[in-house]
Amino acid sequence: MLQFSVRGMRVDCADEGASKMANTVVVGAMWGDESKGKLIDYLAHDKDVVVRWGGGSNAGHTVVVGDQEYKLHLVPAGILHPETLCVVADGVVLDPASFVGELETLQARGISCENLKISGNAHVVLPYHRLLDELEEKRKGAKALGTTGRGIGPAYQDKAARTGIRMRDFVNPQLFPAKLAEALEYKNQLLTKIYGAEPMDAATILDQLLPHAEKLRPYVDDTALRVAYAARSGKEVLFEGAQATLLDIDLGTYPYVTSSHPSAGGSCIGTGLGPTQIDQIIAVSKSYTTRVGAGAFPTEQVNALGDLIRERGAEYGTTTGRPRRCGWLDGVALRYSALVNGLTDLYLGHMDVLCGFDEVKIATAYMLDGEKIVDFPSDQDRLCRCEPVYMTLPGWKEDVSDIREYAALPENAQRFIEAVEQLIEVPITMVSVGRRRDQTIFRGR
Ligand code: IMP
Numbered sequence: 001m002l003q004f005s006v007r008g009m010r011v012d013c014a015d016e017g018a019s020k021m022a023n024t025v026v027v028g029a030m031w032g033d034e035s036k037g038k039l040i041d042y043l044a045h046d047k048d049v050v051v052r053w054g055g056g057s058n059a060g061h062t063v064v065v066g067d068q069e070y071k072l073h074l075v076p077a078g079i080l081h082p083e084t085l086c087v088v089a090d091g092v093v094l095d096p097a098s099f100v101g102e103l104e105t106l107q108a109r110g111i112s113c114e115n116l117k118i119s120g121n122a123h124v125v126l127p128y129h130r131l132l133d134e135l136e137e138k139r140k141g142a143k144a145l146g147t148t149g150r151g152i153g154p155a156y157q158d159k160a161a162r163t164g165i166r167m168r169d170f171v172n173p174q175l176f177p178a179k180l181a182e183a184l185e186y187k188n189q190l191l192t193k194i195y196g197a198e199p200m201d202a203a204t205i206l207d208q209l210l211p212h213a214e215k216l217r218p219y220v221d222d223t224a225l226r227v228a229y230a231a232r233s234g235k236e237v238l239f240e241g242a243q244a245t246l247l248d249i250d251l252g253t254y255p256y257v258t259s260s261h262p263s264a265g266g267s268c269i270g271t272g273l274g275p276t277q278i279d280q281i282i283a284v285s286k287s288y289t290t291r292v293g294a295g296a297f298p299t300e301q302v303n304a305l306g307d308l309i310r311e312r313g314a315e316y317g318t319t320t321g322r323p324r325r326c327g328w329l330d331g332v333a334l335r336y337s338a339l340v341n342g343l344t345d346l347y348l349g350h351m352d353v354l355c356g357f358d359e360v361k362i363a364t365a366y367m368l369d370g371e372k373i374v375d376f377p378s379d380q381d382r383l384c385r386c387e388p389v390y391m392t393l394p395g396w397k398e399d400v401s402d403i404r405e406y407a408a409l410p411e412n413a414q415r416f417i418e419a420v421e422q423l424i425e426v427p428i429t430m431v432s433v434g435r436r437r438d439q440t441i442f443r444g445r
Contacts, residue, residue, distance in 0.1 A: 022279045023237045025267045028244025029285035029337045031253075032262075033292065033317065033324060035349050035432070036284045037061025040077040040240045042437055048235035049227060050078025052242065053267050054091040054260035056125055056155065057098040058148040059242035060318025064435045068109075071318055075102050076240050079111060085230065087223045088118045090270030091260060093155040094167060095125035096212035103215075118216065119223040120168030121270065126180070127208070128187045128200050129154040135195040145256055146293030148319050156259035158183075170209075171217040177206060227272030239267040245283070245337040246378070253378055256295025264341040282430075283343050285334055286350040287360075287416070290315050290324040296384035299327035299363045313353040328361040328390065331423045336376035338424040346424065348417060349432035351409075352439075357395035360416055363388035364423060393419060401434040406443045 024043060028034045041063045044050050057073040063080060064070075070080065074094060078084040088094065103113050129151030136154070137144045147153060158164035163183060169175045181202050188199035231237055243262040246252045251263050261269060264281045268274055288309055291297045300306065306326040309315065315324035338346070354360055365374045366386035377383050396410035403409055409417075409431075421428045431441040 023231065023239070023273060023277050024280040024282065025239040025241065025264050025278055027241040027264050027267075027281065027283050027341055028247075028262060029283035029346070030244055030289055030330065030333050031246050031291040031297075032244040033060075033290055033315070034244060034284040034286055035062070035435070036241060037063045037072065037077050038349075038432065038435065038437065038440075039282065039284055039347050039430070040238065041065070041080055042440065043238050044078035044081050044084055046236070047078065047084060047238040049085045049087060049230050049237045050076045050240055051087040051089050051223075051227060051237060051267075051271050052076045052092055052240045053089045053269065053271050054262055055242035055258060056093040056150055056152050057095045058150045058152045058258060058319060061242075062318050062435075065437060070106070070109075073102055073319060074099050075106065075113070075116065078238065078240070079106060079113060079116065082112050082115070084115060085226075086116045087227060087271075088116070088122055089223055089227075089272075090119045090121040091266065092119070092122045093125050093152060093159070093260075094118065094122050095130075095150065096170070096209055096216060098150075100212045100215050116219050117221040117223050117226060118167055118219045119270070120166060120220050121224075122167045123155055123159045123164040124167060124170045125151045125155040126165065126183070127205055128184070128191070129158070131191070131197065131200070132187070132195075135191075135197060139195070144294065146295075148293075148317075150319070153259045167216070167220050171213045171220050173210070173213070176210075176213060177202070180205060224270060224272035231273055231277060237273060239271065239278075241267070245341055246333060251340050251378065253295050253380055253383060256293060256380065264343075280344045281341055282345040282347055283337055283341055284347045284349060285329075285337075286313070287329055287348055287354050287420075288313070288350065289327050289330045289333070292317050292320070292322050292324050296380055296386070297325055297327060298332075298366060298383065298386045298388045299330045300325050301327045309353065313350055328363060328388070329420065330388070331362045331364050331391075331420065332366055332374065332376045332388070333363075334420070335374075335424045336378070338426045343424075343426045345429045346421070346426050347430040347432065348420060348428045351413060351417075351431055352399070352401045352433045354395070354413075354416070355399055356397055359392050360395045361390040361392050362416075362419060362423065364391045365389040391419060401439060403433055404438075404441060406431065406441050409441070
């Protein structure tokens with residue numbers, strides 16, 4: 001029997017799987033790549049609706065079901081459950097070619113995409129966004145952000161400037177060509193006069209994109225209303241986060257962030273549910289920390305230890321293949337994430353990767369300019385001067401990947417988990433010990 005609490009009420013749950021919670025948000029705890037896809041896929045089997053609320057094909061989820069591996073970028077991971085309504089909501093920026101490619105790959109593997117809906121308000125990533133992303137990174141030189149190069153920043157820039165093209169207009173053959181021509185007038189000035197690049201040709205872009213618009217038209221919908229009505233009729237919604245809290249444009253380590261709101265609050269923007277309708281907010285964290293792209297990372301290990309974690313954890317980007325920067329678990333950043341997301345639960349993953357170390361470390365504070373601080377400074381200027389203060393715990397040698405019960409974990413692994421829990425003051429209700437769906441340990445509170 002598992003026990004969970006919903007709005008302060010204890011709920012007993014006979015099911016051996018995850019709790020049945022009405023509306024659940026899943027976020028990445030730190031800088032992304034926490035393997036949210038596995039939890040989302042697991043929770044989706046119990047939900048009626050799965051909503052992806054932000055980001056674009058900069059994200060990458062790998063879901064392993066049996067011996068099958070699925071790499072998803074924009075299509076919600078709920079797609080692997082045929083009964084689940086999958087929604088790409090307003091806050092997403094959608095690259096048509098990459099989205100259609102993903103759909104076709106799934107369909108070729110026998111996955112039905114019939115229950116997929118795309119918000120007409122989602123913005124389109126156009127070829128000039130990708131080019132501008134690349135040119136802007138080059139222009140910045142040593143100060144480059146290390147973006148994924150998927151045109152995300154420039155697409156959100158257009159959205160905020162109110163010059164973007166939305167999905168509803170993209171799939172309307174009467175509107176899209178004129179909107180594209182208007183946008184290109186300005187973009188070509190930018191390309192040629194600021195970046196010294198070649199202008200782009202509207203006819204070539206139309207040739208490339210109109211077939212994709214045809215394919216995507218049937219999926220375009222008023223998704224916010226659909227989700228709102230589903231929730232009102234008692235359906236359960238899962239919000240699938242992409243990227244992670246410290247990459248949030250407001251709460252994250254600006255400017256080394258993405259251009260959307262991957263923290264929990266973002267799940268309510270443009271999706272059809274308001275904050276009062278969220279019952280559970282789960283962050284996914286690894287039992288160590290990784291980061292891709294540039295920006296301060298106090299617990300980074302640029303040494304053999306970092307290389308070992310990278311190799312054991314296969315820490316290479318799903319989207320770009322880039323090696324991830326690796327280090328000890330940053331408890332200061334994790335506590336910040338718990339606070340600003342209003343977490344109800346933490347899912348601690350990759351415990352199998354930490355096996356075999358004599359000792360393991362968790363940063364519990366930072367030294368900043370000779371002073372010990374416990375609160376995470378999200379501004380780059382202070383963060384890059386922080387030195388971690390570690391709590392050192394004994395490691396565990398036993399392989400944990402076949403363990404399915406908390407009590408069967410090595411004592412030192414339990415100690416590690418409980419130390420994290422105490423530090424962030426949020427219950428760790430799930431522990432992952434491997435990539436497969438079944439390699440998960442569920443704990444009561
Ligand atoms: P952008 O989202 O491509 O503009 O990249 C901005 C920053 O966010 C870069 O540091 C990227 O490496 C990082 N980023 C974007 N998406 C992800 C993700 O899914 N996982 C990890 N980092 C990401």
